[in-house]
Amino acid sequence: MPTYVAFLRAINLGPNRKFPKADIVTATEAAGATDVATYINTGNVLLTTPLRSRARVEAALEEAYLAQTGFAVPTIVFKPADLAAVAADAQELTRPDLERHYLYLLKDEPDPERVEALLARDGAADQVVVRGRAAHILLGEGYQAGSVDPWGVEKALGVVATNRNLNVVRTLAQKWCS
Structure with a gap:
């Protein structure tokens, strides 16, 4: 599986x-998953499921999470x-002058025109790199005054996304993807 x-x-x-x-574990198991683990x-x-389509996994989890909580929980799924x-990619993009490196994990690949419009907003100390279903927000010194609004990325790309910091993504990759 x-x-x-x-x-x-x-x-x-x-x-x-x-x-x-x-x-979360209870609802994930109610969606038919096994070997469920959570991190923070x-x-x-982390889950194992007989479902083979990412879209079907997301839909099953979202349905189970709604039933458990009473509110919608958008869910973004990746293979390990x-x-x-x-x-x-995050490791490759890391540079010593960064104050923050955020990752937006995207439900779907964004439209190339939306990516181009977002990339046009790069500032001298700030940069956005979009690769597949991930947007890396690289924020340099004085990032709060930069031209990239890290909280506007989801809207700019027009896709459902969730933000994780670099350390969480690295840790999960080490723990769950090796």
Whole structure:
């Protein structure tokens, strides 16, 4: 059976979107998954499932999460090899002058025209690199005053996304994708 890594978007933010790790495991198993593991309380889930289509895995998990929580939980799924490639890209893009390196994991590949428009906003200290279903936000010194708004990436690309910091992605790639 295939293994996947799922990233849950917009959970444990404020009082109305609580989704504890134990409930995530229960709901993931209710979706037919086995060998479920979580990492920190931000919605990182390792699972094995008989489903072979990424879209079907996402749909099954989103349905189970809605049933468990009562609110929609957009879910972005990667095969372990694909997540390892994202982590390798992140390592390649890391430079000593960066203050922050965020990763937006995307549900779907963005439209090339939207990517081009976002890349046109790169500033002297800030840069966006989009590779497949990942957008790397590279923020240099003074990033808060930079031309790239890391919180506007999802809207700019027009796809559902979730943000993870570089250390989380590296850790998950080491733990779950080796």
